[in-house]
Amino acid sequence: MAGAFVGALAILTLSMVFSWPVAGGKQSPADVAAENLAAAFEAPAGSCLNWKPDGSDMKPVGCDQPHLFEVTGDVDISAEYNASAPSPTEEAWREIAKQKCTTGAATYLGGKLDPFGKYSVGALKPSDEQWRDGDRKLRCGLQRAAPSGNTLVATTGSAKNQDQSDVYDPGTxxxxxxxxxxxxxxxxxxxxxxxxxxxxxxxxxxxxxxxxxxxxxxxxxxxxxxxxxxxxxxxxxxxxxxxxxxxxxxxxxxxxxxxxxxxxxxxxxxxxxxxxxxxxxxxxxxxxQSSAPATPSSAASPPPSSGG
Structure with missing residues (x-):
């Protein structure tokens, strides 16, 4: 769920812009941002989304371009949260995304989601304003979190066609x-x-x-x-x-x-x-050279534990 906060931030930042009408003639940057966000809101499964590091300018991009999120489907949670229900806490959102999005993500990948792989299941949740307006739709997707879990790593190519091994290129x-x-x-x-x-x-x-x-x-x-x-x-x-x-x-x-x-x-x-x-x-x-004291180890040795 590292990307859920980022996604929610993007939606919150641009949600008021999203409601602005697009005037005729030359479009302003705000108009373009609104159109991009509208397209991101309605992006079908198989679409890829990207945004700036500050969470702004969320927009659909081709999956052959670097992106942070690949949409696997939408989930409506209105049956569990009616019009008067308060917005879930961040911890509750993480659990909701795990319960509601994991099965769909695995199905999207042909039934094979590596539990130790580079892709994790994420979700873009409604902002507080959207929640008050009755939006109960969760946008489920796949993302790659960095080892810290605090940031996302851009990927290129659809997750459907990727080896899911959690590896980085030589030189990283x-x-x-x-x-x-x-x-x-x-x-x-x-x-x-x-x-x-x-x-x-x-x-x-x-x-x-x-x-x-x-x-x-x-x-x-x-x-x-x-x-x-x-x-x-x-x-x-x-x-x-x-x-x-x-x-x-x-x-x-x-x-x-x-x-x-x-x-x-x-x-x-x-x-x-x-x-x-x-x-x-x-x-x-x-x-x-490492700053560590010398150790009596050989130049090649097995790792302390297996990777995913």
Whole structure:
């Protein structure tokens, strides 16, 4: 539901604009915003929506363009909330969206929604003004939340045609927040991990779903080679860095999520989290060195836990 607040903010910000009539002749920016929002309100399943970081200018865009929300359907909750009912709390809205939108989202994806994948179920709720006017329609959709859950990550292409693995492209760095993983950030800033490769496990395991041990062995081999190529042969241990990777859970594999990432980080010696890294390992210089104390680890090691 990370996007529910963003969506509600956009609707609240522009709802008064939405009611303005569109005059003839040259349109003002407010007129254009009103038309965009009207189209977003009525966007059918399969439509994609985008908006600015401040929640303004919500509008439909082609799904082949970067977008923050893909509509999977509408849900009317007027049976549970009559005309005199107060607007639900934010916590209640999250539960309503979970109960009302999840099944439809899975159906929209052909019955396969990876519970550990990059897509989460979200909803755009009526603003307080719309609620008072009797709007009880919830716009359900799919979105990609950043690791923090506080922001959304734009995606390109319909979710129907995507491998749902929660992966980022090589060269992406993820922020360090309280010794843990945060949102994508510039590699020049302190970060927790740098993604060095994406492995398609379906190309390795073509006949049957691999178990955890098989995935670990395959990722060890692939990540060692691919990360060495990515970094230009950097000795990770000399920089106090550790190669790790994700694997896919059975539920993810069944949903068609077969990609996993190789990544480089710097676990703290006491295993309480991650140390900050500054600079890309592609630079292979002092700037890429972790500030963590040296640890007696090899250049390649399995991750502490499996990914989705």
């Amino acid at each position: 760095c993820l922020a360090l927040v309280n010794k843990n993983v945060g949102d994508p950030i510039r590699c020049a800033e302190e970060h927790a991990y740098e993604i060095t490769a994406v492995v398609d496990l379906a190309q390795i395991f073509k006949d049957a779903a691999p178990d955890e041990a098989q995935q670990q062995a395959a990722m060890l081999e692939q990540c060692t080679k691919l990360t060495n190529d990515y970094s230009g042969g950097l000795d990770l241990a000399s920089k106090k860095l550790l190669l790790t990777w994700d694997t896919r859970k059975p539920e993810s594999w069944e949903a068609g999520s077969h990609h996993a990432v190789c990544k480089v980080g710097a676990p703290l010696p006491d295993n309480t989290g991650l140390a900050p890294i500054t600079g890309s390992i592609k630079d292979a210089g002092p700037a890429a």
